[in-house]
Structures are given as C-alpha cells and as structure tokens.
Amino acid sequence: MTIMKQIEYTSFSECGGRKNNEDYCQVVANPDDERYLFVVCDGMGGHENGEIASQLISTTICDYWRSHSAGSETDMILKEAFRKASEALDAKTEELDYVMMGTTMVLAAIVGNQLTIAHCGDSRCYLLRPNEGVVYETTDHVQNSGGRNLITRCFFSFHRRHAEVDIRHFEFQIGDRLFLCTDGVSSYVNPDILRESLMENKSTEELADIVKLLCEQSYSPDNYSGILCKFGMQ
Template sequence: MKFTIYQNSLQGPRQYNQDRLAYSYSKDALLLVVADGMGGHRHGEIAAQLAVTTMTDAFQRLAVPTLSSPAKFLIEHIQQVHDMIDQLTQEREMLESPRTTIVAAVVQRGVLYCAHVGDSRLYHFRDGHLLYRTEDHSIVQSLYSKGIINKDDMSTHPYRHKVYSCLGGDIPPKIDLSDRQELAEGDTILLCTDGVWGAVADGQIKHILNRPSITDGITALLNKAESASQEQGDNMSAIGLQWGDKQSSNLAVSTISMAMGTTTTIMNPITNPNQQNQQDGATDIDLTDDEIESTIEAIQQALLKTKRK
C-alpha cells in the first residue's frame, strides 16, 4: 500500500477538547477512526478515548496483515465500544453514561469499508468531485429525509446538533455500514467531526481538499472551520487520506517493506484535556492507559465467555 495521511484536532472556542482520532496500518490494511465525545453529557472524552483505543487495539491484534472481514470487524468492534462504555458506567457507578459518536474506515486490497454512529462523517472525493458521504444519525437529517424540512432549514434548525444514535446511549447504537467502494489512485478520504462540517459547507470542503498536499488541505480545512466558528463553535477534528503516490509526496507511506504481523498506530496527541470535571464538581475519573487496556481485556473476556455458551 502507498498513501499519504494527516490528522489533527483544534480545540476551537470550547474550554476542552473531547474529540479523539487515530489511524493504524499493517502491511496490507489501514484503519482510520474519529470519535466525538458528546459535550452535553459528562465525560464524553472518556467515551471517545475508549472508542479510538478499542478500535486500534483490535486492529493491531487482528490485521496480520489483513482482516478476515473488514465489514464484520467494524460492526463488531464499534458495538464492543458501546458495551465497554456501559460496563464502565456500571463499574464506576457513574450518574450518567459517557457518550460519543464514531466514524471508522478500513482500507484493504484497495477497497474502502466504512461504518459510523452519530454525526461524525466520512467523505470520498475523486478528481475534485464528491462520490460519497455518510448520512448523519441526526434529528434534522431524519426530518429532511422525511420531507418535513428542506435543505436550507437544516443548518439553522434548533435540533441541528441533536443525534438519535450514539455509543453509550440508553438504547443500542444504530451502526450504519456503507457500501464498499473501490479506491482509485489519487482519491481523497476525509473523516471529520461535526465541528468541521458544521462550519464549512460540503462545497467548500471539496474545494479546500482539491489540492496536491493532503497535509495542506486538512490544515486549511481546520483553520477555515475555526475561523468560521468564532465563539459558537465546537472542537474540530479531521483525518485526511490520499490514496496511492500520485503526488509523489515525501510524506507518503509505503508498507511494502513492512514485516508481516507488525502494525503502526498514530494517536493524535490530546491538547488541553477536559477540565469540566473540576469545574462542575464531578469526581475526576480520567482513565490511564493501563486502565483502558484493562477495561478492553475485561470486555473481550466477557464476550468470549458469551460466545462459548
């Protein structure tokens, strides 16, 4: 595989950043994942961190060097994140379950697989044209699909930030698996939170990313979102992937020389962690890496026992 990839997150006008994002790749497979911890609920950053950690941990174990079924991998492990959040809520006796959206993609043998819950999105561009975009699990999207409101109403509707499906919610998540898509040389894939697409229209996103460097494109997109957000915006996070080596970038990744059974994982660094816990008097229950790994292992063992019955 050859590709160029870049990820970044801006805090924006919020006092903390609850977005988490990461990518991981083996010799023949690539995972990208973005999670947006829901700010209307306590400890959304924990749910988001569990999401990216769980997905990348599973990928590192199972992509040796390919996944047996990318679609099954996405569905099962996104559901596993939901189960983990539920277990964490019970174990810590939390008053409210942490919640997060998620969008995750796997590229394997030149084919793109994507699954999502909530309103974090994936975009697929080719030669400056939008080929595909995920459909939000939001109230306004549902109203639009039913013909109750028109497209112009969506950006100003009072429920524009309300989602009806997420990880960690009271009901099982609606996990949408997109149709698999063949990638072509030079295709661009964008995964982003609503802090990006809510501030920058699809047409502008397409224009900004239609440039040789995906690094420059993502940087310009995030800066544009931050500028447009002003004081009312959200955290803004994005991962951009340019498939192949069409641009011959010196930042391009080639996995040709990677050893079988090895993986590389890049977590976006967390800047200015959530201080809301201290501000609202809640108990500080931030998880260490060891605690997250322990929670993952406990859920995995529980799932194994269930399968054996």
C-alpha cells in the same frame, strides 16, 4: 499487474470554541499488510465524560482491529469491534457510578484496494476523486426537533440499539482522497468551500492546515478534528 499503493495521511484535533476537547482521532497503519484503519469520534456527555467515551470507543475498535488476522473479513471484524466497544462503554459507565456518556463515530478501513466506510452519528466522511469531486458523503444520523438537530444514532451508555452503524464499500482508485471529520468542521465550514479545498493539489498536511484555517475563520464554537488520506502509487 500488481499495483502498489502509497497512502499519505495526517490528522488534527483542536478545541475550537470549547474549554476541553471531546474529539478523538486514531490511526492504525500496517503498510506491509496493506491494512489501515482511520477512526474519528466526537464525545458527548459534558465535562470529561465525552472525552472518555470518544477515546474508549476509538481505542476499543482499533485494538480489536489490530488483534485479528489480515485474512479475516472486514465487515465481520468491524461488527464485532463495535459490539466490544459498546460493552466497554457500559463497563466504564458502571465504573464511574453510572455517569452516562456517548460518542459519534466515523471510520475508514482499507485492506488492499478495498475501502470500507462506517459511521454512526453526525461525524462525517467524504470520498473524493479527481475529475469527479465527491463520490460519496455520509448522511448524518440526525433529526430536527424545535430547530435543533438531535443525534439519532451513537454509541451511548446502555443504549446499544442506538449504536446502529451504516457500512458502505468502495474500490479505491489512484488519486482518491478521504476526509473524516467531526461536526465541528462539517457544521461550520461552507460545504462547497470545504469540498473544493479538499480537492486542491496539495499534501495532506497542507490540506489539513487549510481546513483548520477555514474552521478558525468560521469561528466554530465546537471542537473540530479530522483525518485526511490520499492514495497514490509507489
């Protein structure tokens, strides 16, 4: 029996306690081919540079994903997309007189009933399942130094060795939900409250409103952004 799935999703991106927003969220949805890509990036570099990096990396990955056939192997597509993204970032840095910049990245790719989660940095993904709670949560690529968490992996100008992306695979189940977010959410909202809130029986729009309210109540000094997805049957 063929199970036809329905994917409900929404996104948000807020400045929070900062003057400009260096986060970037992007969705590529092809329901007819049962192919979806959800990407969240958190730029680094200060002023407008982080904003440029996050949008460039996300857009390059999404454009490469769009241009390749539905029959291609997901890991192969993503790895080549990551390489193209690093090349694009280096080229942009040269264009801007070598102003260095970078971004974290987390994404979820869905092809049929196969889910691929990839991340680099401290932007995070949660896979949650009814009656089980959190099935998988990405581990931040950070190192504590002098009481501060320093990002150890990211896409950064001319530092391709740092763009090492962790990739995991899962088989989706009806009722599963995904939440991808920048550290403006995960670092400032109580983790237990966040996970409980994501499991509430509400639409993705309602869940997004709850997460945004939690960020506001925590007085997050950072940009906070995310993409919420729910899997159901048609």
